[in-house]
């Protein structure tokens with residue numbers, strides 16, 4: 524449980540790898556970024572401070588944070604030419620498809636990766652992608668609505684900027700969405716900022732391993748990120764947050780929960796309880812605990828969907844007391860709670876996994892840099908255990 528795998532240089536670096544970015548103790552349900560507990564980062568720091576910590580190994584001073592914030596704001600704009608890419612996609616294209624394609628296209632606008640030598644160039648490349656991902660995600664959403672894109676507002680901080688790009692009419696102060704409230708509340712910004720922090724990195728999960736694999740071939744860092752986006756889309760991984768809400772809507776009422784729990788336990792039924800279980804956490808996902816607390820805090824302030832919450836609470840109550848789930852260490856994971864909060868922030872479920880991408884991009888690019896700067900790293904070549912004739 525040291526959080527460090529033994530490093531076997533003769534073996535491919537993707538089977539196990541050395542890293543000093545994120546520590547997880549799955550048995551105890553602990554998560555630390557650069558040694559700092561996730562509970563502290565999620566409650567006492569902003570997402571941008573967490574980005575700086577992951578990239579630089581320490582939290583920023585006020586002065587360094589100001590400089591970092593200004594650089595991210597300046598880099599959030601997209602090249603005008605990139606807009607046309609979105610028009611190649613049908614309105615009903617899933618935003619994860621457009622997001623992955625647009626990030627791949629971004630690689631052709633910046634080709635310095637071949638001769639990046641030092642930390643500064645790596646950091647500049649990292650700042651750029653962290654800054655542009657929210658703009659690309661908001662463009663993908665606005666394309667799906669058939670409404671004009673709006674570029675980021677340099678006067679707005681990271682998370683408020685994203686919510687504004689998601690909601691504002693071009694040029695006006697009016698906002699999309701049924702509530703009609705004309706401003707984005709600070710409590711909404713804080714909730715989304717916490718969600719970004721909780722998603723920032725998570726050690727060698729499936730999509731991060733993909734990013735490291737692509738890093739090992741020497742391909743452009745932005746196509747490594749685009750590959751991570753594609754891997755994250757799967758419902759067993761980052762796509763689970765969207766599936767959780769779809770599943771709660773399908774269950775439809777508290778009195779139908781038992782039926783679906785029985786389906787989830789049936790070995791012959793492929794149905795699984797979305798948002799439950801984890802490859803590493805055999806205890807409560809610490810991020811899920813933080814989100815559950817956040818959900819309870821937000822109930823009054825922004826009016827969460829009580830119907831879906833009621834069903835989710837019933838699922839949780841039954842699953843946490845059922846022998847099938849207990850004996851398999853199946854607890855709620857981060858995706859079980861995200862969707863209800865994002866729904867209250869007027870973010871549609873098709874955008875839940877893009878929100879995961881916005882939070883995780885800093886982790887992916889930090890892991891990419893760590894891989895590139897490790898003199899022992901080798902091209903990915905997992906060992907095959909041949910089972911043929």
Ligand code: SDX
Pocket residue numbers: 724725727728729758759760761763787788790794795796797798799800801802803851853856857858
């Ligand atoms: C993320 O790795 C990371 O760090 C990922 C992530 C990150 O931050 O990057 O944390 C983000 O991907 C969170 C996980 C989101 N996915 C879901 O919520 C989808 C639903 N969960 C399952 O698909 C599953 O739990 C996984 C994929 C998450 C984990 O699968 P495991 O650890 O490989 O579990 P398993 O397939 O070995 O299952 C063990 C047993 C099996 O039953 P038996 O064969 O022993 O009888 O548990 C059962 C499974 O059938 N099981 C479930 C279940 N998950 C596992 N049964 C019902 N519902 C479930 N959700």
